[in-house]
Structure formats: structure tokens, C-alpha cells
Amino acid sequence: MALRDEYDLDNLTNETERMVFDAIEAELAVDQKGEICRCEDCILDVAALALNNVSPMYRVSLLGRLYAGSADETRYADKVRQAVHSAIEKIKANPSHG
Template sequence: MDVHNIVEDLVKRFLNDILNEKKDICKCEQCRLDMACYILNKTKPMYVVSSRGIIHSENNKRESNQADIDILSLVKEAVDVISRTPRHTDDSIEEQQLIQSSTPQDKHIFVFPAIVGRIIDSDTLNPISNATVFLYQSNSEIPVTMFNHRWENPIQLLPKMDGTFSFWPKPEKATNNGIQKSFQMNIEIKWNNNSSLRKFFEITSISSENSGEVNLSDRVYRLDDIYVSPED
């Protein structure tokens, strides 16, 4: 079943409109993703399961001006918060949509989506801010290499991150175009120095020709919220 959250479409549209007007802030893919996550974590999703349902729900959504105003307000808040406290240390302004990555010099590659999740305190239902999150592949205990220096693995959750973590794995070599491959991934969450939890999942990628540039837009794999007990 293909489930779609139409609020994501509104967020992307409003966020792009606002960022197009800004000239003095970082617009890199990392900051864009952080802004989108900030907004979506504060909005109620609207799920539909068919193209007809999408059209019907979108029409209803357009009739609700207040809902649009609320989301637009959150977009402005997210842009302000994230631009003042970016997670990366590079102060350069990047307005380009494409990121030149550390992609291997291979003719064909598997490109991964950004992996996004949120960790919640199961007792208080508040976001966790004192945990470290690792991304691994298969049975390896070596953290997966990230797309470029703007992405961290492991990542330390800070209060400003609202419990949200994100990873963007570096592309892997493929032997040809059009090959479908499943990658077994898992994240490890560590907190209180001695407590940990693992979540396993699978990502499927279809190989493509390596152009040397990869666009992150629409390449997001969203995990369900993960609940942990800080007292464990």
C-alpha cells in the first residue's frame, strides 16, 4: 500500500518559497532537511492511499486557509531557528541544489536516501536530547560512511534537534545500471552511558549512472518514531 502524507508537499512548497527569498543564510541540503524535519515534527500528518485521495484531500486542504497560515508560520520559525544554529561547522553559503559529493569514481552507483528518525522518551513523550545515534550496514560494527563532511555518523542529539536524527550514506559501487538491491541497515541508540537499543530496517536502491553529483530532493527514508526509556 502506497501511503502519502500530503502535509509534506505543503511543507516543501512553502519552505522552497521562503528560502528562495532569503539571500544571507545557508541553504545546503543538510539545513533544508533539518528545517523540514523541524516543521513536520510539529504538524499533524494527513495520510492518503490513492491518487484520488490525494486530490480530494489536497482540495480540502486548499479550503483551509488557517491550516496554510499555521504551516507557513512554522516554516518561518524553522528557517529562523535552523539558520541561527546549523548542525554543520562550515559557514559558507550554498545556494545550489546539487551537492558535489565524495562519490566514488565508479561508472554505476547505488544512491541512498537520507535516513530520518525521531527518538521519544516513552515516559514523558518528549523528544530525547541526551543520546548518541549510530548507523550501521549489515553485520558491520563500523559506522557507515556519510555522503560528505556535513553529515555525522554517529550523531549526538542536542536539545535544539527536537529528538531528530538524520544520516545520508555515501553511494556504493554497482556493476551496471538498473540493478535493484536491498541493503540491510540498522541504527543503534546509546544513552545513559550503558543503555542501548537497535532498530533494523531495509532500504532498496536501483543503480544508476554516476554523474558525480547527487540531488537529495525527494530522497528521504523516514523511520517510525522510536521510543526509549531514559531510566533503563
């Protein structure tokens, strides 16, 4: 029997993914001039680029956030924001839409 059938993998959540999308939202919110393309191609590419540039942080949703409120979490959140910011700059210079 396969492990994935026996255990509920939905409880394994990618914390980084949530943080990356939060950071993208924050950048879009301050983009008053609309310089960031909001089409799906560009936004998902920004997310993929950012996610590939930070080490992942998974957690088990039942246990809550592993590093909530700690200095580690603050440092990690900074890294995520930086990765999102540079991903946005890259996609802005070289948009993903056809």
C-alpha cells in the same frame, strides 16, 4: 500475509511533506541576501523541525486532496508556513552543518 504486501502504500501520500517543501522553496525565493543556508543538512533539518510541529495530513492520492480549497485547508497551509518560518529562524541561529 502482510497488509503492506497486499496494498499499495505508495498511494498513501503525506500532504504535509509536499506543503512543507513548497513553503521552504517560497522562503528561499525571497531570501535575497542568502541568509538561509541551503546545504542539505540545514534544509532537511528545517523540514524535519517544521514537520514535527504541525499535525500530519495524509491523503490517498487516488482521491485527490481532501480539503482542497476549503477554509480548513487555508488554516492548515498557514500553520505549515508558520512552522517553516520558525524552523528556518531556529536553524539560522544554530546551523545544522558540521
